[in-house]
Amino acid sequence: MTRLQSEWRRLYLAHDTPDLDAADASAGLIAPDGSVRALVLELARPADWNTLAPLWQGVQLDLELPAPAIAVNGRDGYQLWFSLAQAVPAQRARDFLAALARRYLPGIAAARLAQLPGADASGQLRHATPVPRQQAEDRWSAFLAPDLAPMFAEDPWLDLPPSPDGQADRLARLASITPADFEQALERLGPATPAPAQASHGATAAPDAGPLPVAHEQDPKHFLLGVMNDTHVALALRIEAAKALLPYC
Numbered sequence: 001m002t003r004l005q006s007e008w009r010r011l012y013l014a015h016d017t018p019d020l021d022a023a024d025a026s027a028g029l030i031a032p033d034g035s036v037r038a039l040v041l042e043l044a045r046p047a048d049w050n051t052l053a054p055l056w057q058g059v060q061l062d063l064e065l066p067a068p069a070i071a072v073n074g075r076d077g078y079q080l081w082f083s084l085a086q087a088v089p090a091q092r093a094r095d096f097l098a099a100l101a102r103r104y105l106p107g108i109a110a111a112r113l114a115q116l117p118g119a120d121a122s123g124q125l126r127h128a129t130p131v132p133r134q135q136a137e138d139r140w141s142a143f144l145a146p147d148l149a150p151m152f153a154e155d156p157w158l159d160l161p162p163s164p165d166g167q168a169d170r171l172a173r174l175a176s177i178t179p180a181d182f183e184q185a186l187e188r189l190g191p192a193t194p195a196p197a198q199a200s201h202g203a204t205a206a207p208d209a210g211p212l213p214v215a216h217e218q219d220p221k222h223f224l225l226g227v228m229n230d231t232h233v234a235l236a237l238r239i240e241a242a243k244a245l246l247p248y249c
Helices: 003-012 049-061 090-104 146-152 164-172 179-189 220-229 235-248
Strands: 035-044 069-072 077-089 113-116 134-136 142-144
Touching: 003 035, 003 077, 003 164, 035 049, 035 090, 049 077, 049 090, 049 146, 069 146, 077 090, 077 179, 090 113, 090 179, 142 146, 142 164
Parallel strands: none
Antiparallel strands: 035 077, 035 113, 069 077, 069 142
8 A cells, every 4th residue: 555545545535445546536435324534625617726725724723623635626626625533424524515615605606616525416425536636638636735726726737647655745744623623613614504584473584694704813804804705694794894894905
């Protein structure tokens, strides 16, 4: 077993598989019971690291989680690979990714986002293609160092096969999210879909604004930006946050 295979198994495999290069490129990412340890959020068409970077930073600053791996998919976008120490049901994984997208990627068209694992047209559970992989001639997916991520916005791929040892080194620096931290993050993020409005005594109640963004206690500007950009926060509060930000702009 190579170092890269060993790190891949440590972080992402939900069950052991004898051949990581099998025809089924996602072999091992989904356990027989449908649970997963790898959670992948992809932003593509176009690749836009400036939009995705606040999410990568936010899960560390706001949610106090280990940094996810950054990857280019070898075609048209960026991916963030989250690792769980303990497998969870696929729907629980999707709830987490959907809540992240709601918090940090408001207004992004659904067609540009992929949240994996997911279901294909036939309802079969599918997962992301492992990284690194050759996606086309002279186009490879690969894990990236954070400081190099902005360089791939125009061409989200490598022209040559990435070094297996270099990819292993990238993964070796990463840690898995513990079960306690995962549940705490879900609680902080709130429901992936806001609760529907309920009527009372014949009147229509105001829509649920959803939870406010979690404030990083040393960064009020970051908190105010989160409030202003969260479409699930009441408009009046978003306007007040924008006013408070004016001295910083």
